[in-house]
Amino acid sequence: MRQSQLDLLRLHMNPGIGRATLFKLYRHFGCFSAAVKASSSAWQQAGIRADLHATLLSPSAPALRAMQGKIAAQDISIISYWDDTYPALLKTIYDPPAVLYIRGNLPDRDCFAIVGSRKATPAGLEVARELAGKLAAQGICIVSGMARGVDSAAHQGAVDVQGNTIAVLGCGVDHIYPRENTRLYHQIIDRGAVISEHPPGTGPVARHFPARNRMISGLARGVLIVEATAGSGSLITADFALDQGREIFATPGAIRHPNSQGPHQLLKDGAQLVTDSSDILQALWPELLTARKPIRASIPPAPAPRPPVNLNQESLTVYQLLGEIPLHHDEIARKCALTPMNLSAILLDLELRGEAKQLPGGHYIRGSLSAF
Template sequence: MPTAVERAWLRLHLTRGLGRVGLNRLMTAFASPEAILAAAPRDWTRRAGIRPTVAEALPAADAPLLRQAEELLERDDIRLISFWDEADYPPLLRQLPDPPALLYRRGRLTDQPALAVVGARRASAAGRRLTDEICAELASRGIAIVSGLARGIDTAAHEGALRGSGQTVAVLGCGIDQVYPPENRRLFQRIAEEGALLSEYPPGTAPLAGHFPARNRIISGLAQGVLIVEAAEGSGSLITADFALEQGREVFAVPGPVYAETSGGVNRLLKEGAHLVTEPADILEVLWPGTPSRGQRQKEDSLLEKLSGTALTVYRNLDREPLHIDELARKTGLTPMELSAILLHLELQGGVEQLPGMRYLRGREA
């Protein structure tokens, strides 16, 4: 059931003509949504500069539209989060020059690192496949995938993240109760159950064209970087890349065939300095070097439970970068002879891999 604060925010958000800027002015003037609602319309105008027609459009506390919205929030377990909510508002969004004042959230958000992935709606089969593979691999490494639930690349990004048993977040350009495009209804439901849906628009808001550019700033704002796969010149994906650059995020792009319509935008991004991507490692090396997969982490945890004493010390001093046995001896205080026996034992357990020149690194199977 919506809290009293959420119901107050909902009533304000359903006020025709009252947007993000107006809500910010009202909070500056009155400090809480309850105080805003308690104020007279003339005080909205006098203290916050809200037009009288907007102040008088505040729906009554028992208005049918308000009751319907409250029932929706309760039925679908939707949270209404404000910029002034220190606990639940996504921290990265606070860094934006124009953060959303209110967010509707269905599902769960985690504090995982995140990559935004966007691209052409009329994507090629190869583009969709590569997107799915990249997102599945990143998701398996504990990296959330953020996209917009659109056709093509967005759909492949969400599906790949779910296939990788990871977190995915869909930012909508419509109300959180609206499924767009309609053919993504099943994907919409899966994300609600296994990831999160977000919208800054009130329930019932249609997917109007003007909403999507603003939606894109949230997609990039939630992530440490943005990957563009197949984008023509002038596409909405390039707007997301522009937002990412303004927000100080890393921009990545998959190169495309020179004569393909959906290559113009991505190839220009690469010329301008975007990171070239053909596999997940290209992203990991820039943003999260050394990040193991979920399967690797589970195997490492299992091996750690079995080890003790000097074997555990040796294992913890190994990494994904090779170490010469002499350097390992300095780190552990063991002699090369003692290390050789321990390393052989670890190698048999899949915890160590030996390279030429007496160099060792943490095993790929660990």
């Protein structure tokens, strides 16, 4: 770790030193190395309380050494707002993070954000996954928050086509949240990066998530909302996007479904309608459109369910439990009184028969209900 990074880490590990204080220190002293060497009175001249200087960790502090070890072991990078590698578009927002912790590598590509409901419908998950895949296949990096539902589907869509994706976390980059996204987390690192403005070791605290939404929109040229209730946190991302001058997009949905309320209100307020990836490309990257293709409906009518054939009693029980609402593997095992190993074998058999479909995050629905 470079000395400048170590000095930044010493400052950022102080509980009282946040984004605003780091900006003050850098503006006054010109670099963080000079700031940690400065006296208490010099800090006061910079407009910073003397007690914060008094609690600054020493270079040999056990907590600092432990953090260095964690960062080295997990290959975590640290960059500040003043580094050349800091994302250029993120620098332009009103309140950019002073420091970023990164696992993986930030792709040097244009970014587009896709966010939405944690309790998305199967159709919404498929829409997010397909749109993300089509954009990623065009060389566009997909940004989201790795939450359950639409966020996970968007990341998975990029991974499916070997595209780039960035997950912005509301916790430290050493925390996988939710835990069910462990496999996806490592896939994202392989195809891009997980990033956070919080030091490693920071848990998923509720108050961190609204602030991370400004980073999701800040990294991207545009933001797509796929399913969101009227009070959804995804709409906070849309608000940030509006303040940051980003383009806002929304997908339509069933008019009486609660998850359609957010996107429909955005469309009424002037968001751009999306039924196909070409709508996004036309608005932001028209040069990538070689020919305008007919737009198909985002959610065509689902085919009628096919009756299962030759299922034993355990498989039939699992099949009958599956439906339109995604169920997690653990929940299915509990409700059907099956061991995880037995359930995995049954689900694999049902998938091969077309009677079940796996969704991002270890969720399953009945196969005949997937229609996009």
